[in-house]
Amino acid sequence: MIFVVVAAAIAVTMALALARAILGPSHYDRILAVNMFGTKTVLLLAVMAFMMGRPDFLDLALAYALINFIGILAVLEFFRDKAPKVERPKDV
Amino acid sequence: MTEIFSVFLLILLVITAGAAIRTTNLFVAVMLMGIFSLLIAINFFLLDAADVALTEAAVGAGISTVLFLGALAFMNEQEREQAPKRLAGLISVSITALIIAYATFDKPAFGDPNAPAHQDLAPWFLETTQSAVDIPNVITAILGSFRGYDTLGEVFVVLTAAIGVLFLLDTPSAGNMLKRDEGLRHYLIPRMVGRLLIPFILLFGLYIQFHGEYGPGGGFQAGALVAASMILYALLEGQDRALEVLPQRVLTFLMAFGALLFGGVGVIGILNGANFLDYSVLSSDPVAGQQIGIILIEAGVGFTVTGVLLSIFHAFVARGRTQ
Structure with a gap:
């Protein structure tokens, strides 16, 4: 039961994060x-793995935890290289 | 209970996809595609398809974002205004959607044990895996052995795609670079955290490669994870350092060698008097032969995927630097 409550809370948080990603307004918000x-x-996968009684699926959450960082670093490097060349979007 | 979460996440998925289409800023679209990939992976996971979810995790979350940004680096961020021809598009899409929705009424219900998919080959796979291959993960047995032809085809498709990309974008060579790529070397915190992370990603990749018979994973996922660790190194230390560690000719060799290893294992089967890609003859014991065969072809898949992903990444970065 506790897993269901936690998973529901995480799902609501995801919806809020998605709203911020869609609304913006600046790139950094996104x-x-x-x-x-x-x-x-990562959290939802871990909770779901226990909820479904398959804790061996934690491998997946681990993969995300390791990989997530790379995408964010790539975004930051992209901005460092790109920012001076491109005119800034109006909404920033 | 999981169905409720599934439906909720699918609704978020549709919202994300709609927003990614509607936005005219390509950077925003890339960010939303990252979220899309995370959402679809959780849905795969909730449907018990852990192997697929792991592939999506390794490729979708990390590498495709990096590749999208690499492409975006030499493009304009803002989409051009398009002439509105929306009505005809809306009508044709609506009609297609209605036809597809109508067709789904004939499909068996979700999770129906009497569905044709669960009646035909699936019981045979579940029974035969135990006696013929003797590994716990049936998916690996299907992927590597029973449906080895399909996997071989996939590896060659990946290789062909990489050859195509490398024809369009030049492979990086030291001569045509304007300046040395410093990466994020001057940023202390990402550099330190990233350095700590690289060995763990590599270790996890090896675990996924060799644990594929027992849990979710295999050559595709492991290759993507190993490539991700090298991409992280390239982001932190600059492309030049990454190419010193793993030069382009090594990557090209890995690409071809993996596919050759896979095909070679199949040819050994023919030479020993069995069918192409029949691993039973690789050892005196057919079950051990199957296991050796699966390990070898998974290694081949891993080599090819690592080589392909890294070559494409380097080609994109090099293109961005020469312009």
Whole structure:
């Protein structure tokens, strides 16, 4: 039961993070939202693995935890290289 | 209970997809595609398809975001305004959607044990895996042995795609770079955290490679994870350092060698008087032969996927640097 409550709370948090990613307005809001969404995914996978009685599926959550960082680093490097060349979007 | 979560996440998935289509800023679309990939992976997981979810985790979350950004680096971020031809599109999409929705009424209900998919080959796979291959993960047995032809085809498709990409984008060579790529070397915190992370990603990749017979995983996922660890190194230390560690000619060799290893294992079967990709003859004991065969072809898949993903990544980064 406790797993269901936790999973529901995480799912609501994911919805909120998604709202921030869609609404923006600045790019940094979106980067943060995606990063947070990734973290919540790791948590939800872990909780779901216990809820379904398959704790060996934790491998998946582990894979996400390791991989998530790479995407965010790539985004930051992209901004460092790109920022001076491109005119800034109006909404930043 | 999981159905409720599944439906909730699928609704989020549709919202994300709609937002990714509607936005005119390509960077926003890339970010939303990252979320899309995370959502679809949880859905795969909730449907008990852990192997597929792991592939999506390794490829979708990390590498495709990096590749999208690599492509975006030499494009304009803002989409061009398009002439609105929305009505005709809306009508044709609506009609197709209605036809597809109508067709789903004939499909068996979700989780129906009497569905044709569960009646035909699935029981045979479940029974035969135990006696013929003797590994706990039936998916690996199907992928590697029973449906070895399909997997061989996939490996060659991946190889062909990489050859195509490398024809379009030049492979990186030291001569045509404008300046040395420093990566994030001057940023202390990401560099330190990343350095700590790289060995663990590599270790996890090896675990996925060799544990594929027992849990979710295999050559595709492991290859993507190993490639991800090298991509992380390239992001932190710059492309030049990464190419010194694993030069492009090694990557090209890995690409071809993996596919050759897979095909070679199949040819050994023919030479020993069995069918192509029949591993039973690789050892005096047919079950041990099957296991050796699966380990070898999974290694081949891992080599090819690592080589392909890293080559494409380097090609994109190099293109961004020469322009």
